[in-house]
Amino acid sequence: MIRGKDNVMEWVKSTPGIKQVQVRTAPGADAFQFQSEEGENKKTIEDRLSRALDCLEPGKYYIEMSDGNSRRNWYRDYFILESDAVPAPSLSGPAMSGVSPEEVDRRIAAALEAQKKEFRIAELEERVKEYEEELEERETPLQSAIGRITPYLPAILERFFGKVGIQVGVAGTSQPIRVPQVHSQGDDHSRILRIAERLAAIEPDYLDLLEKLCDKLEENPSLLGMIKQFA
Numbered sequence: 001m002i003r004g005k006d007n008v009m010e011w012v013k014s015t016p017g018i019k020q021v022q023v024r025t026a027p028g029a030d031a032f033q034f035q036s037e038e039g040e041n042k043k044t045i046e047d048r049l050s051r052a053l054d055c056l057e058p059g060k061y062y063i064e065m066s067d068g069n070s071r072r073n074w075y076r077d078y079f080i081l082e083s084d085a086v087p088a089p090s091l092s093g094p095a096m097s098g099v100s101p102e103e104v105d106r107r108i109a110a111a112l113e114a115q116k117k118e119f120r121i122a123e124l125e126e127r128v129k130e131y132e133e134e135l136e137e138r139e140t141p142l143q144s145a146i147g148r149i150t151p152y153l154p155a156i157l158e159r160f161f162g163k164v165g166i167q168v169g170v171a172g173t174s175q176p177i178r179v180p181q182v183h184s185q186g187d188d189h190s191r192i193l194r195i196a197e198r199l200a201a202i203e204p205d206y207l208d209l210l211e212k213l214c215d216k217l218e219e220n221p222s223l224l225g226m227i228k229q230f231a
Contacts, residue, residue, distance in 0.1 A: 002063075002079035005053045012046060012065065015075055019068035021045050023052070023061055027076075033061060058083040 002008050012018065019042070023034040034052040036045045058081050065075040199206035217224055 002077055004080070004082055005050075008053065008063065008079045009046065009050055011077075012049065015065060017067040018042055018045065018065050018075075020066040021049055021063070023049070023063050025060075026062055029062070053081065056081055 002011060012021065019036075019040075021034070021036045022032050024032045033056055034049055036048070040048075060078060060080050062078055063076070199210075203209055
């Protein structure tokens with residue numbers, strides 16, 4: 001077996017009296033990758049064969065040569081064409097001093113992954129901002145009223161009922177409030193919401209009214225008895 005184009009051409013040139021050359025993938029293959037023409041001189045055959053070998057893909061081929069006078073004078077052999085080792089352009093950029101190409105690739109992959117995460121975080125932050133704006137646009141009057149009264153609820157309820165009780169949360173708020181243990185947690189929760197809604201419908205500035213009422217009761221606790229009589 002012959003390896004490489006140069007060795008194949010050297011074998012052809014060193015064999016005297018050659019008048020016919022043909023190349024195919026195997027001895028029994030019908031198609032020829034190269035075949036000399038009748039009447040060509042050896043120099044022409046060599047030139048055409050050299051150009052043909054340049055066009056063939058790397059791989060294993062079968063070559064036959066003859067002096068054209070007898071079927072016995074055939075020279076046959078396999079040869080292998082090897083690809084030219086042309087390094088592919090590296091996407092990793094110039095190699096770092098003392099760093100292997102594998103490490104360079106790993107660092108680049110890590111940088112790309114970090115950049116992807118940054119883009120993803122920015123996208124999620126933008127979505128959260130859009131959701132917050134949408135929620136603000138959809139806020140109902142009741143939610144607005146509850147949001148306004150939330151800071152005052154603990155003080156209001158403690159002034160009316162004292163500090164004995166349990167802490168519960170009001171829908172739409174994060175601040176716990178203390179309510180008396182007279183009703184169940186669910187009943188107190190619903191009751192507070194109903195009261196807030198009714199007050200908001202009657203008096204938009206009911207928070208100021210409740211605050212003034214508490215101030216008066218603190219100044220004169222006896223007013224609470226009068227209020228209870230009318231209630």
